[in-house]
Amino acid sequence: MRGPRQTGTAVSEQRPRILVVDDDAELRELVAGFLEANGMTVDSAAGGVEMDARLAAHRADLVVLDLMMPGEDGLSILRRLREPGGPGVIMLSAMGDDTDRIIGLEVGADDYLAKPCNPRELLARIRAVLRRRQDGVAxxxxxxxxxxxxxxxxxxxxxxxxxxxxxxxxxxxxxxxxxxxxxxxxxxxxxxxxxxxxxxxxxxxxxxxxxxxxxxxxxxxxxxxxxxxxxxxxxxxxxxx
Structure with missing residues (x-):
């Protein structure tokens, strides 16, 4: 199964749109609130099915994706997102050793953070990935x-x-x-x-x-x-x- 295709990779001209995919409802709410307060438009999803629906409705500049979720896991979702014109992806995982990080990078994540992470660090990583993607277009x-x-x-x-x-x-x-x-x-x-x-x-x-x-x-x-x-x-x- 492949995720909805998005056209273009340029970051949104005004507020970048971020999609947070995590089965932890409290964490989704906290992350979404923090990113919204820092100038971003945020959607959220509890897993792959909800993510597909959100992407069908609105393209995302970047997806913050949890690794360990019931149903379809983060690595499977990541593989589906890695297509021409797809969004940037930052993976979050409670498994934070180098081996896990390398696996995430090998599959195609743009960045990787261990949970729990500092919201300000996540914000900085998101901005860095968005900036690199915009610089690449220019x-x-x-x-x-x-x-x-x-x-x-x-x-x-x-x-x-x-x-x-x-x-x-x-x-x-x-x-x-x-x-x-x-x-x-x-x-x-x-x-x-x-x-x-x-x-x-x-x-x-x-x-x-x-x-x-x-x-x-x-x-x-x-x-x-x-x-x-x-x-x-x-x-x-x-x-x-």
Whole structure:
């Protein structure tokens, strides 16, 4: 089952619309109230079925998604949301160790927070993801071309002749954009983190490796990213104007 398709990825021009999906009614109310008080329009849902109904009625700029819910779990819902033009996704989970976080990032979450979290930190993470998504639309024009591929900046999707578009997560899109800005140059993990997400990011080396692994799979069999031992990564293809 796939979630309702949304058109475009640009953040709403005025109040961003956030959808909070969590089976804990008290937490949903608290989060929604805090985000509303800080300039956001908030919908809420207790699970996947309600989420689909909310998205059918109003597109969301970002979904705050609980991992552990009865019925369809957060990872299954996340997989459905990861399509071209889909919203950003921040996962919340009571399981906060690195392994759980990496699984969430591997499936395609834009960010991950352990529960209970500070509402101000959640707000900051939401704003950061929305800002990165808006910056991505503004940079590099509507399309970027390299090899047999086209990156649709608005839809955040990779396109190749004869192949259905492949949706990119925020982390994948940002990392690929860094490579396209600096093709055929060796980039260290620190450079990818700083240029792709900012010096204030808490992204760590393992997360970058996971993101690049996902990009390689999505661009197979071409795979233009090469590992340069003890140095970093190299994007082999020239980028066409």
């Amino acid at each position: 940079r590099g024009g509507p399309e970027r071309r390299f090899g047999m591929w086209t990156l649709d900046v608005m839809q955040r999707a990779l396109e190749r002749t004869g192949v259905p578009p492949v949706a990119l997560t925020d982390a994948e899109f940002r990392t690929l954009s860094v490579f396209l800005d600096r093709p055929q140059q060796v980039l260290t993990r620190d450079q990818l983190i700083e240029r792709g997400r900012g010096i204030d990011s808490d992204v760590y080396d393992r997360a970058i490796d996971v993101t690049i692994s996902r990009l390689r799979k999505k661009m197979a069999p071409d795979d233009p990213i090469r590992t340069v031992r003890n140095e970093g990564y190299l994007f082999l293809l020239p980028v066409r104007p």
